[in-house]
Every structure is written in C-alpha cells, then in structure tokens.
Amino acid sequence: MKDFPLLDRREVLKAGLRFSTATLGMGAAGAFGQSVPFAPPDSTKVLGPPPSALGQRSPFETPQKFLRPGTAAAGASFTPLEILHGIITPADLHFERHHAGIPVIDPGSFELMIHGLVDRPMKFTLNDLKRFPATSKICFIECSGNGRQAASLPDGLPEDITPGQLDGLFSVSEWTGVKLSTLLDEVGASRRATWMLAEGQDAAVMGRSIPMRKVLDDAMVVYAQNGEAIRPEQGYPLRLLLPGWEGNANVKWLRRLEISDAPFMMRDETSKYTDAMADGRMRMFTFEMAPKSLITNLSYPYVMQRKGFHEIRGIAWSGGGKIARVDISLDGGRNWARAALQEPVLDKCATCFRYGFDWQGEERIIMSRATDEQCNTQLGYVDNEANRGPGTSYHNSAIRPWKIHADGHITFAMKEVAA
Amino acid sequence: MKDFPLLDRREVLKAGLRFSTATLGMGAAGAFGQSVPFAPPDSTKVLGPPPSALGQRSPFETPQKFLRPGTAAAGASFTPLEILHGIITPADLHFERHHAGIPVIDPGSFELMIHGLVDRPMKFTLNDLKRFPATSKICFIECSGNGRQAASLPDGLPEDITPGQLDGLFSVSEWTGVKLSTLLDEVGASRRATWMLAEGQDAAVMGRSIPMRKVLDDAMVVYAQNGEAIRPEQGYPLRLLLPGWEGNANVKWLRRLEISDAPFMMRDETSKYTDAMADGRMRMFTFEMAPKSLITNLSYPYVMQRKGFHEIRGIAWSGGGKIARVDISLDGGRNWARAALQEPVLDKCATCFRYGFDWQGEERIIMSRATDEQCNTQLGYVDNEANRGPGTSYHNSAIRPWKIHADGHITFAMKEVAA
Structure with a gap:
C-alpha cells in the first residue's frame, strides 16, 4: 500500500474537526505497520486540497499487477483484468514480459536505423519520427504464452486462479506513431523484400523476423501510449506495433530494422515462440493471436x-x-x-x-x-x-x-x- | 521533476560498468539540486530491472497539468493537450475544476440516494451499483468555461498561450458505470418527472438541475475511468456522466439524485454557468458543448x-x-x-x-x-x-x-x- 497525502491537516483543523494526529496525513498505522486510508465522516464539512499538477489514485485504491515470487529480469507481470472495466488498460497496469529487464534509454540520443534491401539506409531521431504523418490505433497486445496455465502442463490445471493471473499478459492501449509503410517509402525498400528484422535495444537484443505483408499492412513504430510517451516497460522511447500479433514480435526499445528477402532465424524465434505439434512437426512464425x-x-x-x-x-x-x-x-x-x-x-x-x-x-x-x-x-x-x-x-x-x-x-x- | 529509481546499482556493477555513485540511483544532482535522468551509453550491456507491479514513467518524461500560480481549492488545472497524442487522456493528466477542493470519501461507507418523485426512494452502496448492468462510453468532458481567454476579456487576447493553457479544461476518458435510466426503473421514477437534481459530496455541495430528457437518454453514474476506479479529482467513488454536456453538470462525488417536476435553481446555476446575451437577456441551462x-x-x-x-x-x-x-x-x-x-x-x-x-x-x-x-x-x-x-x-x-x-x-x- 502506497503512502498518500490524504488531507491537509490545516484544512481539517480550520474546519473545526479534531482527530488524533495519527489519523491525519499519512493515515493511522495499521496492524502490520501499513498506513490505513482515512476519510472524514462528512466530506462536505472539510475544504479539500486544490487542483493538482498530477493526479493520484484514491488511497482506498491500490491496484497492482500480479508478480510471481522471485520474478527475474526475464519474467512477467500480469494485468489484473478482474478489477478493470471497459477496454483501456491504465499504462502503469499494462502487462510486462521482458527477456533481460527494462533498459533506460535517453530519448535525446535515441536513433532508429533502417537498412538492408533499401535504396537509402537511414537513421531517424525521435524528433524525425514525430515529423512524419502520425496515426493512432486502439488495440491489444497479448503475450504468445498468455494463459499457458490453461493447458495440460505437468503441474496440472489450477482452480484458484484469477482471470488476471491466468490471462493477464493481455492489455489494451491507444498507440500513436508512424506507419512502417511510410518509413519504408522514405528509405526506398526493395520490391524483393519479403522479411524485416526488428531488433531491440535491451540487454537481450531481442530480435524477430516479420513478414513484409504485415509490415506493409498495419505495422507501426509507436512513440505514444494512451496519449503520453510510451512507458519504459513498453519500449520507451519506441516500439514496434503489429496489431493482433503475438506480443514479443512487437519489439520494444526498437533500434534497428533490417529489410531482407529471408527470415533471420533469431534465437528468440527458434528457442522460443515456436509451437511443437502433435505429429512431431514444429510450427514457426505463428504470429496471429486466435479469437x-x-x-x-x-x-x-x-x-x-x-x-x-x-x-x-x-x-x-x-x-x-x-x-x-x-x-x-x-x-x-x-x-x-x-x-x-x-x-x-x-x-x-x-x-x-x-x-x-x-x-x-x-x-x-x-x-x-x-x-x-x-x-x-x-x-x-x-x-x-x-x-x-x-x-x-x-x-x-x-x-x-x-x-x-x-x-x-x-x-x-x-x-x-x-x- | 520526480525522483525515480533508474538502475539497480548492483546490476550495473555486475555488468562491469563503473560510474560515480552520484550518477546512479536517483541520478546526478543538477545545477538546481534536481535529479537529472541518467541512461547508460549502451543499454544492451546492462541487465535492466525486472517487471514491476506498477509501472512508472520514464525519468525523461515529466508531464504535468498547468496550474496558475496561487490556484485555490476553487480552481482549475489544465490538461497539457499539446504534448498528448490520440484521444485518451491519462487519468492523472485529466483536467480538474473544483468548487471547494477534492474531498476524501471512503468507498465502504459511500451511498447514493435517489428520492423525490419516485415510488421507492432508495440508497445504493457502491457494490449495489456494480451489480447493475454495466455500460462504458469513451467521451469527453469539457468545462463550460474552457477557452474563455479566447474571448474579449478585459485583460486582452494572449499571444503566448499553449493549446493546453487555452483549452485544456478538456479531457477524454473511457467511463464505466450504470445507465441512469436503469436506476430510475429500479426506484420507479414518476412519469411527471421533468428535472433531476444532482448533488455532490464535496464542501461546495455542488448542485445542478438536469432535464429528464438527458437523464433518460445517455446519462450514467460512473465508478470507473480508463479501466480503473475513478480518480479522486474526478469524483471518486462516483460521478454523474452527461456525455457532451458542460463539465460542472457532470457532478462529481455524487451522493444524491432528487427527481422533480421543476428545476432547482441552485446557487451554481444562477451565480455561474448562465450566459449573458448581447440584448441583456440571460440564457440558462446551456448544457450542450458546441462543435x-x-x-x-x-x-x-x-x-x-x-x-x-x-x-x-x-x-x-x-x-x-x-x-x-x-x-x-x-x-x-x-x-x-x-x-x-x-x-x-x-x-x-x-x-x-x-x-x-x-x-x-x-x-x-x-x-x-x-x-x-x-x-x-x-x-x-x-x-x-x-x-x-x-x-x-x-x-x-x-x-x-x-x-x-x-x-x-x-x-x-x-x-x-x-x-
């Protein structure tokens, strides 16, 4: 539970109310030393604090993502779907799945490189990208491993699992950025191009091969999420957005796009994110998330x-x-x-x-x-x-x-x- | 600028990098004693922190609402529209306009009373309301005084004003709650009813008269905003939502609805929110916001x-x-x-x-x-x-x-x- 300035003590005193000091400000200490939210018995008798430069949650509301104990830098946190309403996920409750933790990137020195089968290899700063025609899309991102506990894993099928613990590697945001087709026009992508490598700037240097049909359909590079700059956990300052395709292919902390005529067979698409079928064959590049x-x-x-x-x-x-x-x-x-x-x-x-x-x-x-x-x-x-x-x-x-x-x-x- | 845990120092040391202590953790102290965001020169060489239970903004992003100096409990803060993208406003950047500050309300003891020209006057707890059929709507709320600096006020027309400073009493959220028509069925509102009083639980006991045609059209009482519980500044735990109508009529901290056959002529609809026309007449109940x-x-x-x-x-x-x-x-x-x-x-x-x-x-x-x-x-x-x-x-x-x-x-x- 987060400490939270509840009431301006002077305002309470001005209003003629007397409480013990312990119940003001941060609230009374609870049985386990946590602060307990406090509300006056009649809020119409207490002048409240003025408008703020940045709002805060009610002290009675402390939503959190689910983290399994001992979650490592290659781990996940789950959106608490059962306490949410509507379709938009608040940015700080967007699920996380990282392969080597969350990098800190200075937007001032950030560059996106596009090269390979292109006429004009180019680097773009964040300000460069923001000058291109912008587009927004409200869509979901879902981890390809979302809900795997619903499969017949060795540890069996759970009964006491919340929707968020089960399927909370799923969130929805309004994303804003530039259509990749626009950027590929700029660099002059070859008509022979069939695949594109997307590479992240995290310590895993996450890489995925993306078919050009998706790239030219509705793929975007996005710098904004729910109105504001994209969050660090979601790829600040730039991520790839492939609407409807498995989360890991929506490469975060995007730094490089290489245009090619073959897939790149990266570590993260052979060691993971490939489906073993009942007949022993492997199904690769299973991007689209099912209904x-x-x-x-x-x-x-x-x-x-x-x-x-x-x-x-x-x-x-x-x-x-x-x-x-x-x-x-x-x-x-x-x-x-x-x-x-x-x-x-x-x-x-x-x-x-x-x-x-x-x-x-x-x-x-x-x-x-x-x-x-x-x-x-x-x-x-x-x-x-x-x-x-x-x-x-x-x-x-x-x-x-x-x-x-x-x-x-x-x-x-x-x-x-x-x- | 907000303090922010940037990097786990141990992770940096593990990665074999050496920085002075001052540049780690909270960042180096700047010229004015503020912390300066820091990013490693190559983020691919530093294992980042693991997934979080609650995300945070990048230390390089510190959006804030605009507050005029000396803003009082009866004041406003403005959404920085010029730095936003898309349509959704992050909840903590939603504009604020209060008449007597922000009350703290305990959701556990909260009740909404509906009475007046009804067959069965009733009180509803928050849990009662959440059991009714729910509905969501993505829509704007705009203060009726938004952009008044664009009119010919005595202090003249400004030139160095941002879009947010000018028209930032405007924000968009996805709101979830119950249609008022559903609740009025429950209490058996009279067919003679033509107006409804909506009263807030703040120290201004903000009250507005709402025509029944709007109430029965698309009015809602809402308990959620952008997926999570509505924010304190927006009426926690419950506000009235009148899509497209001036902000103050969307009464926050809603505690009472009285059904009647005449408007109530409350202080806040006679002292304010009435338009003086050129011919000397007054135009009241100008609810709908223009294009x-x-x-x-x-x-x-x-x-x-x-x-x-x-x-x-x-x-x-x-x-x-x-x-x-x-x-x-x-x-x-x-x-x-x-x-x-x-x-x-x-x-x-x-x-x-x-x-x-x-x-x-x-x-x-x-x-x-x-x-x-x-x-x-x-x-x-x-x-x-x-x-x-x-x-x-x-x-x-x-x-x-x-x-x-x-x-x-x-x-x-x-x-x-x-x-």
Whole structure:
C-alpha cells in the first residue's frame, strides 16, 4: 500500500474537526505497520486540497499487477483484468514480459536505423519520427504464452486462479506513431523484400523476423501510449506495433530494422515462440493471436453474495479482426446464448461483452466463446489441445470455464471440462 | 521533476560498468539540486530491472497539468493537450475544476440516494451499483468555461498561450458505470418527472438541475475511468456522466439524485454557468458543448525547425454527436481544405485530425474548423461573439487561429482575427 497525502491537516483543523494526529496525513498505522486510508465522516464539512499538477489514485485504491515470487529480469507481470472495466488498460497496469529487464534509454540520443534491401539506409531521431504523418490505433497486445496455465502442463490445471493471473499478459492501449509503410517509402525498400528484422535495444537484443505483408499492412513504430510517451516497460522511447500479433514480435526499445528477402532465424524465434505439434512437426512464425474471450466478472475470487440478477462480464478479442459475436453457456457448453457487445467494437481490440441471468443458488459451469469477423471461433479445451498439440503451450486460447458453487464461491473449471 | 529509481546499482556493477555513485540511483544532482535522468551509453550491456507491479514513467518524461500560480481549492488545472497524442487522456493528466477542493470519501461507507418523485426512494452502496448492468462510453468532458481567454476579456487576447493553457479544461476518458435510466426503473421514477437534481459530496455541495430528457437518454453514474476506479479529482467513488454536456453538470462525488417536476435553481446555476446575451437577456441551462476544434501541433510554443513537410494535428469534438468533418485554412480563413480524420470517430468524443502541407518559410495564419453530424459548424471569433454576446465567456468555441512567423515561431493569433 502506497503512502498518500490524504488531507491537509490545516484544512481539517480550520474546519473545526479534531482527530488524533495519527489519523491525519499519512493515515493511522495499521496492524502490520501499513498506513490505513482515512476519510472524514462528512466530506462536505472539510475544504479539500486544490487542483493538482498530477493526479493520484484514491488511497482506498491500490491496484497492482500480479508478480510471481522471485520474478527475474526475464519474467512477467500480469494485468489484473478482474478489477478493470471497459477496454483501456491504465499504462502503469499494462502487462510486462521482458527477456533481460527494462533498459533506460535517453530519448535525446535515441536513433532508429533502417537498412538492408533499401535504396537509402537511414537513421531517424525521435524528433524525425514525430515529423512524419502520425496515426493512432486502439488495440491489444497479448503475450504468445498468455494463459499457458490453461493447458495440460505437468503441474496440472489450477482452480484458484484469477482471470488476471491466468490471462493477464493481455492489455489494451491507444498507440500513436508512424506507419512502417511510410518509413519504408522514405528509405526506398526493395520490391524483393519479403522479411524485416526488428531488433531491440535491451540487454537481450531481442530480435524477430516479420513478414513484409504485415509490415506493409498495419505495422507501426509507436512513440505514444494512451496519449503520453510510451512507458519504459513498453519500449520507451519506441516500439514496434503489429496489431493482433503475438506480443514479443512487437519489439520494444526498437533500434534497428533490417529489410531482407529471408527470415533471420533469431534465437528468440527458434528457442522460443515456436509451437511443437502433435505429429512431431514444429510450427514457426505463428504470429496471429486466435479469437479468445475471458469472463472477468463472476470468476475466481468473486463470491456471489445473494440470489437474483447477476451480470457475466468479460472481454473478447481476436488477432483476425473485429469480434463478431460472443456466446455464453450457463451449463458447461451444452447450450449457448448471445451476449451483448459494448460499442465501440474495434479491429484487433478488446470488446466488452455482458450477459445477465438469474442465479438461484444452483451449481453452474459458465463459459464464454468468441467468434471474429473471419468466422473463426474459440475452441474448447479438447479441440484446442488436438489442434495445437500437447507439446506447446503458446497461443492457448481455449474456452475458459468457471464453476459457480452452490455456496456462491467460484473456481476455474478447466479440470472439469478437460476430464 | 520526480525522483525515480533508474538502475539497480548492483546490476550495473555486475555488468562491469563503473560510474560515480552520484550518477546512479536517483541520478546526478543538477545545477538546481534536481535529479537529472541518467541512461547508460549502451543499454544492451546492462541487465535492466525486472517487471514491476506498477509501472512508472520514464525519468525523461515529466508531464504535468498547468496550474496558475496561487490556484485555490476553487480552481482549475489544465490538461497539457499539446504534448498528448490520440484521444485518451491519462487519468492523472485529466483536467480538474473544483468548487471547494477534492474531498476524501471512503468507498465502504459511500451511498447514493435517489428520492423525490419516485415510488421507492432508495440508497445504493457502491457494490449495489456494480451489480447493475454495466455500460462504458469513451467521451469527453469539457468545462463550460474552457477557452474563455479566447474571448474579449478585459485583460486582452494572449499571444503566448499553449493549446493546453487555452483549452485544456478538456479531457477524454473511457467511463464505466450504470445507465441512469436503469436506476430510475429500479426506484420507479414518476412519469411527471421533468428535472433531476444532482448533488455532490464535496464542501461546495455542488448542485445542478438536469432535464429528464438527458437523464433518460445517455446519462450514467460512473465508478470507473480508463479501466480503473475513478480518480479522486474526478469524483471518486462516483460521478454523474452527461456525455457532451458542460463539465460542472457532470457532478462529481455524487451522493444524491432528487427527481422533480421543476428545476432547482441552485446557487451554481444562477451565480455561474448562465450566459449573458448581447440584448441583456440571460440564457440558462446551456448544457450542450458546441462543435470545436483545436490545433495542438504547429501551435505555441512549437518552433518550425526547417522548411518542408509539416503535419497540422489536433482534436475536434462536439456535444451534438460525432464529428463529421474538420477543415483547415492555411490563409487566415479565406480558403479551406478537408483534414483527414483518425478512426475511431466516436459520439461526443475527441476525434484526431491531420493535414500535411509544405512550409517554405512564409508567414501563415492556420486554423481548424469542426462540423458535427448535426451540421453545426464552429464559428469564427466575430460570429461567435455576435452569437453569444460580449457579457459571457462560457462556451467559447470560436475558431482558434495560430500564426506561423517567417522565423518559424508560432503565436496564438486571435488578436489578428478579432481586429
């Protein structure tokens, strides 16, 4: 819990209220030495602090990303999807997945180099890039390993896992930058070019080969996130954005683009991010994230407090385009009914869905199933395993079931469905 | 400038780099005792810190809202629109305008009362409200006094004012909550009801009368902003949202809604927020914000560094619905050409526009002009003054002109246009 200036003590005293000093300012010390948020009994009798140059969260709200104990520089932190609303992820709650920690980069000396099969190899400063025609896109980024705990890993399928702990390597931002097609016009990319290397400036020198069809379609280099400069954890000052494609290919701390006529077979696309299939073959360059949905309300650790109306809420997305529909099952997948979708429904972005029902204390397995505008549909556990093979846990987009127990508590029910 | 943990010193030492202690951690002390951001010369040689539970801005980025010196509890802070990109405003940069400061409210004891012309007066806790069907909307909130410095106030028209200092009482968020029509069904609002009082829990007990036609159209009570709990400065834990209507009517720290068959004539709608017309009459309840646009790039204090391609960028919005078009003039309003609009174009929301042109060092007055889907168009200074009268500075939506000087510096050019 963060220390937080709650009230100007003088204002409280001016208002004629008397509290012990311990309850003012940082709040009273709690049982474990943490500060406890404090609010006056009647806020209309206390003149509040004036407008600020930079706002802060309420001391009663301390959202955090989930970090497994001992998370290393090659690790991850998970967006707490179950406490979020709508589609935008606050920048400081955007998931993180780094291969060698977060580099500190001075934007003043930053340069992006573009070379290889081009007429005019060039370097661009950040200010150079900001002078090009700008474009913005609200879209998701999802780690290719997101939700791998929903696969049949040796340690089994968990029951007491939150939506964020399970699938929180998923976040949505409004990104702003320059279309790569614009920059490739500038350097005169060869018509023979079929692949592009994207290389990061972190200690892993993360490198990925990107097909030119994506580069020329909707790829961007982005310097802004949710209005402001991109965050250090997201690649400050510049990252590659490949809408709908697996997170690691959206190379952060981008410093170099090399245009070529073959893929580069980098360490991070052979040691990782390749899917082993059931028949022993390996599937490489599996970039596009499949249609997926996740119930974020009426899922663990929520407890149904009473009988009556409840709303199932969640998010659905697809790397294949817009979400066309989301269906809900209240009986473990036998019957399905259509959920309401919240506008705006955007390309390669989270779409909120909602479905109300009357709960009378019965045991239920609830599920959501996303279908995108290409008519691709999220698969169940069994079909997903058969399709992708037991040797891989990347791109685990299987339907996520939750079990509402008669006493109102809820557990992740993949075990029941996988059995 | 904020202190910021830049590098883990042990990681730097492990990487075999030697810097003086003063340049590590908080950075070297600058000339004025402020910490100076530091980045290693080659970030690929330094293992960075691991993923975080809560991200932080780059130490090289310290955005702030504009505060006039001596801003009191009844004051404002302005969103720095000129440094933002896209449509979403980061929550801590959302503009503030308070009538008696920011109250601290405990969400656990919070209640919203709905009473008056209803069958069943009720109180709702925050958890009660979260159980109702939820809805989200990405839209703007603009203070009715936004941009009043662009009117002919006694202190004259400024030239060295930034877009944010001028019109920064404008921000965009994704808001989530409950439609008021849903809650009014719950309490059984009378069919005779024509007005609703919305009352805040701040020390000003801010009160506004809202016509039922808006209440039943798209009004909401909202508990979330950009995904997370609404910020204290924006009404934590609950505010009224009236998409497209003047900011103060979107009552913050909302505690009471009273349904009635007449307006309540509250202090804050008679002493303020009423427009004096040229003929001496007063125009009350001027809720809807007019179509407006603002160039945020190629405006003061930006300086054109070289001849050649430049992109005029800005935002346009209207309380009347979606933006239908934005036109650009490069010659003080004689000729106009259509700007490109960035998707998504949303109802009562900012829409980004862009227009590229070749600058060869000539003096120019550039302008943008918004038209909404109702065919209402932003007026020029003279028409706007004639329409609203010199006795008011609320709802100042006149076209904002900027003058590019031959040496590349840019000034706010309302004086030239008003002359």
